[in-house]
Amino acid sequence: MFVKDIGIDLGTSNILVYLEGSGIVINEPSIIAIDTKTRAVIAVGEAAKLMEGRTPSNISTYRPLKSGAITDLDMMEKLISALLAKVPMIKKRKIKRVLICCPTNNTNIEFKTIQDIGAKLARNDVIVERESKVAAIGAGLDISQSAGNMMIDIGGGTTDIAILSLGDIVSSVSLKIGGTDFDNDVLNYIKKKRNLIIGQQTAERVKIEVGTVYLGIKNDTIKITGRDIVSGLPRSTEITSQDVYMACKEKVGYILQAIKSVLEITPPELSADLIEHGIILTGGGAYMPGLRELLTEELQLPIHRAEFPLECVIKGTELLLNNAYIISNK
Template sequence: MQYTDIGIDLGTASILVYIRGKGVVLKEPSVVAYDRDTDQILTFGEDARQMLGRTPGNIVAVRPLRQGVISDYQITEQMMKHFITKALGRRIYRKPLIAVCVPSGVTEVERKAVEDATRMAGARDVRIIEEPIAAAIGAGIDIIKPCGNMIVDIGGGTTDIAVISLGGTVVSTSVKIAGDDFDEAIVRYMRKKHNLLIGERTAEDIKIRVGSAYPRPEADYMDVRGRNLVTGLPKTVKISSEETEEALREPTTQIVEAIHGVLEKTPPELAADIADRGIVLTGGGSLLRGLEDLIAAKTGINTMTAEDPMTAVAIGTGKYVEFLSGAGN
């Protein structure tokens, strides 16, 4: 039975499943809705995401992964089981080999938790791969060559920055500032500047539609609905991309500083390679407009985003599985 080797990008914001020979077959938000009274899981993924901030008291929509690590073991295990079954269909003759990626800064305990949850979810064998390596493979970089490549993978919960050469990580760091922090910064800004209380889904919507990390030639605008903190009534405010740049300045500056820190620790030969080849961005957070311009402006190094940054890690994890199991397996 083929198609049983799979790669999973177990992200804070979303889970992607890659099946050998088929590519990325599933992409769902890492959200689970369950009933507190009965302890019963109601739904997973997109259906559960729709419930975020909109549930009655007994139903909770939770994200079992926080900042790239498992915060609720049981729920993560059931979520993985659900998505693996959904991706493979019911007809599994043998358990799959599963490669899962983790942020480069995780501890042994956190790594073990991911491994155990994957085994319990039905894996025959588990391989753990570091996110920057998976992102580099998925972005189409030949990581085996003796030449420095810099990858910045901005996910939902963590940003992984690594310099890769000869198939391994030379210098890396993982900072707990990423897409979710962009959303939180927008929530804070709206509260402070406009006295408007908004939820994380609205904040994400603002980030996607008018979010910007760098001044743009022309401003974009959007209407935002929320609750007025003074009157307690619903209110609509028009906000511009210039305001989002101000709102996001703190988290984006922290990411740039982390990139700076990794460059400072990079051996000179590899630093010269990076200056030539540029910095590659992957992950959903890299879709924030103006981010590559900001990094290029602050580091003086040409910065580009991978072709499909959202799926790069999942594709890289899957390709890693193919590499492990060999073409003939």
């Protein structure tokens, strides 16, 4: 008895898996913990994330996806295998079809790497689709019509921007900038401005709890603790929404510039459609306070956030695998 189909969203921050008949069965961080001596898998997903920055010398945590690209194929395969093993209904090599999503402008080598991973899972078809197309479908856009639709998918490691019409991508760009980069910017800003070293998880918490990309939309404060650069001792400080704004300002500017570059090469007839339909935001970055206000001000277009931004890609795989749209596998 074969499991008919699965869809996989290989996110830099999280991996999501759709199983036909069961919906989303996996939604866990893209992290794996390994025993450095035996190379045995200690933990994956949520359990591995809890270990990040806290492990003894014989255990290391890895994020095999960076900026949407697989940087460690062996770790990636181990991570996926261990996550799938958590779902009893999924039996390796008994999967009929697997659809895996990749960033819009992945290189041929990156595309082939993803296909190779799929080939080790599926008995028959391996399909690789562009994230921007799949996210748009999962967000509820009808891209099969001639009208133009625009989506911005801000994930953990990449930002995909695309104009879609007649079932495919008309113009697009993919930046290797995402939520993880904002975390790093917060971390580095605090180190530079406050002489305080903090961990990745603390930086992410600061971004989520007090972050904004538009001044005045949020004015919150959070107290954090780290290691003083000079004394080496633990020390606490307060971080404000303005601090996060300043830390992330440069990367947000890059994303805005990329959006404008896509709009500039969009055919006039499709540009006219965007005034009516607006732009839809997907991915974890869609939750960033102030983003809609910033884009509305800069682009003078309606900006909408998908109902479930984090699940748009995996929801799109479900629709594609159920033949709601034609799968191109380009």
